[in-house]
Amino acid sequence: MPLLEGSVGVEDLILLEPLVEESLLKNLQLRYENKEIYTYIGNVVISVNPYQQLPIYGPEFIAKYRDYTFYELKPHIYALANVAYQSLRDRDRDQCILITGESGAGKTEASKLVMSYVAAVCAKGEEVNSVKEQLLQSNPVLEAFGNAKTIRNNNSSRFGKYMDIEFDFKGSPLGGVITNYLLEKSRVVKQLKGERNFHIFYQLLAGADAQLLKALKLEQDTRGYTYLNQEMSRVDGMDDASSFRVVKNAMTVIGFSEEEIRQVLEVTSLVLKLGNVEVASEFQANGISASGIRDGKGIQEIGELVGLNSEELEKALCSRTMETAKEKVVTALNVIQAQYARDALAKNIYSRLFNWIVNRINESIKVGTGEKKKVMGVLDIYGFEILEDNSFEQFVINYCNEKLQQVFIEMTLKEEQEEYKREGIPWTKVDYFDNGIICNLIEHNQRGILAMLDEECLRPGVVSDSTFLAKLNQQFSKHGHYESKVTQNAQHQHDRTMGLSCFRICHYAGKVTYNVTSFIDKNNDLLFRDLSQTMWKARHPLLRSLFPEGDPKQASLKRPPTAGAQFKSSVAILMKNLYSKNPNYIRCIKPNEHQQRGQFSSDLVATQARYLGLLENVRVRRAGYAHRQAYKPFLERYRLLSRSTWPHWNGGDREGVEKILGDLSLSSEELAFGKTKIFIRSPKTLFYLEEQRRLRLQQLATLIQKTYRGWRCRTHYQLMRKSQILISSWFRGNMQKKRYGKMKASALLIQAFVRGWKARKNYRKYFRSGAALTLANFIYKSIAQKFLLGLKNNLPSTNVLDDKWPAAPYKCFRTASEELRQLFYQWKCKKFRDQLSPKQVEILREKLCASELFRGKKASYPQSVPIPFRGDYIGLQGNPKLQKLKGGEEGPVLMAETVKKVNRSNGKTSSRILLLTKGHVILTDTKKSQAKTVIGLDSLAGVSVTSLKDGLFNLHLNETTSVASKGDFLLVSEHVVELLTKMYRAVLDATQRQLPVTVTDKFSVRFKEGSVTVQVIQGQGGDGNSKLSCKKKGSRCLEVTVQ
């Protein structure tokens, strides 16, 4: 099967190839399996019940379909509703939407979708919203009273419904009118296995609170009611209690008063309670069987509920009054008849209640008479029915469908023809099956089946269903669409499926065999007058109003119209209504018998497709041209197929289309150019166009891709190139800048040097070379000057003993400072020396000599330093006697003193006077005036002296001299330092020889007898005046202890 681009199967069956049932089914199945439940046949929508909530409804989808034209989006009920609504609003054409299909095919759901779409897209406003709300809320109320669970549909509408929604010129809803058809009232008293009574009974029992139940004299358990199917009280997925609240709320929204709601519920409960009225057989005295009510309580309660006399009610249920012009005859009814009467009453009450509710709703939603209205009718009516046992109901239903098919064919053809005419295309006659003959068979005023049924019902004499059948056989023995056992026999046909009490009609959708049993009864639809009169007598206003014929004043002997006649006339009104409007079709299909999602039973769908005349539908649509489209969208879609129209076309739409189709060299028979539309005869041509478009699209896509890729690469390359140039220019610029900066800096440096050099050269003459050195020298000098001047002004004292000297202020002056200090010191000393007298000089020289000899060596030296050397300690100057001791020697006595001479033999001492002259040392006994010993200074070999404080000393004599024979002199002097100093100087002066002065504590003394070693020892606790004690230790040692 060729597919149109982007669609699953074909979205429009007009394009189906080949046009046979099989491909039609396959297409529907393919789409159904892909959750595409809607398919078009032109502007007809086929809807296959998905039995699941699909995500294709709601505000966003409504918004989408509102903005697009019919064929632009996927097939949808919204698209159809949109076309209808827009045509109504913009073209002022009344619309009708015909929804047909089997029970459970989704008609009611479809009608709700249409209503909700229209409600969503039409204008908004407080008043409008309340009208919309009322219209929408009529659904739950009608569904509660008119729908029931059947084996085919859990929410099956048991009545036909046509609803006119009326709009003002702006397209805002004003209100509406609902017409209902043929409520299945037999359901009130009896239901098939697995089915339920009308929803309202269950909703009432489940949803009413205890108080309400009590007021209605009901009990909650459904099993307590004979009219409610015992084994089926609940339906899966249905919440009766909450539905009850919804219904009550909906009634309030529509405008039912509290009182009205109560009354409706009372009548409903009356029906339920009637079912529980049990009739029992009784026997009259004359032996004729009669009947009576078995349990008086039930009938009593009914009486209380609706204000009836229970006895009267019992009488009305169990007897019948026959009234002729002259007399009234009351006959008792047997049990069967009484039960029939009871059930007939229940059915009548309920169906009248239903009609009353519809009228009450109409009252609320009706539009004022003066206003100019546009109308959109929505017909949700039972589809073609073929049951196992088809009765009067199926007969009228199928009649209705036959009529609808007629409308459909006529209107479609008419529409087709009108379109051809509008577009200026010659109309070619279309061959199609005209079901007028079947409609005629049923509805002909004199010779139609319905007319004959009425005639039979009215005819005096014995009337039965079989007499009726016999008449039919007689009448239609030659009719091509009528069959029965009799006609078959006449034609020697053997058909076991045909019963004796049956007749068969060849409907457009197939043959249906009807059983005539109870045709007469059902057509009569009579309620005994006693019952209607009793009902009229009730004090209950609603119940009373339901039976106006019970009013004796209005009682007429004229029979009410039969059910068939009523139905026929309402169908006629409906047809008239539909013919006056622009039709839109929704054909609903049930995909399986099990209310299961995803299951597609081809056989079942095939049957429905046949009933619905889908193929017929396609054929009619394709009779002339299969496809048509306005020039503009056609040009838009296919202009890419011709070089003249692609990519730009500046001419008119029609010329453009002609160009495209001319370029494709399509046969002229295939095409017809209308005024605004192009017509294409066969789907093949359209598929060819589509295929060409697909190929061309691929080419164009490749071209776009190619161009795009090229463009992308080019721009990328250009961008890269530009970037590269930019980068390199920046880089080069930067490099040059850096180089230039370097060059500039170098040039500046060189310049600076050259300028400096030049300047220096020019200015050199203005500077003395070596100025720095000069400056440095100057600074140095000035520092030195400052230092020296400072020194001069702050010279330390000239006291030789004061050795203070200011520190050098700079390191560099340290050496100079030291030298200056020494100079200063020497200068000070010189100054000191210069002021000394020769005598003082001599004294100091002596002191100096003593220092050189003994300082640091002899312990008594320090004591000797401050004491001036007197030289004469014996008073020599004034003592001539002592002067003589000196002999004749010239010169002064340098030293005169009393010394002690140590004896070698015992170590004892003896005093002697010692004189020192310039040439001699003279020793004299103190008592004698003659010199005892004179020692020439040249004979002195040396002197030994101790280091201690004592005055012991030894004069070593040269052995070669004559004096030496006496041996050395071991003497003790109190002024040993002075003596020996003077002696040393005298020796030096006299002999120019330095007398060796040895400071030692152990020395040897040469005596005449031999040498003795003198050992000097420091005794204990010596004070300043040392005392000697000499002790001889052996012959050669003398130990001297110094205290």
Ligand SMILES: Nc1ncnc2c1ncn2[C@@H]1O[C@H](COP(=O)(O)OP(=O)(O)OP(=O)(O)O)[C@@H](O)[C@H]1O
């Ligand atoms: N478009 C839909 N989307 C989802 N479920 C649907 C749709 N249409 C129908 N159904 C399901 O199918 C059930 C039967 O649909 P509906 O009552 O509309 O059938 P009907 O044709 O009115 O039958 P009847 O003639 O018995 O009244 C609905 O209760 C719902 O569950």
Ligand SMILES: [Mg+2]
């Ligand atoms: Mg329905």
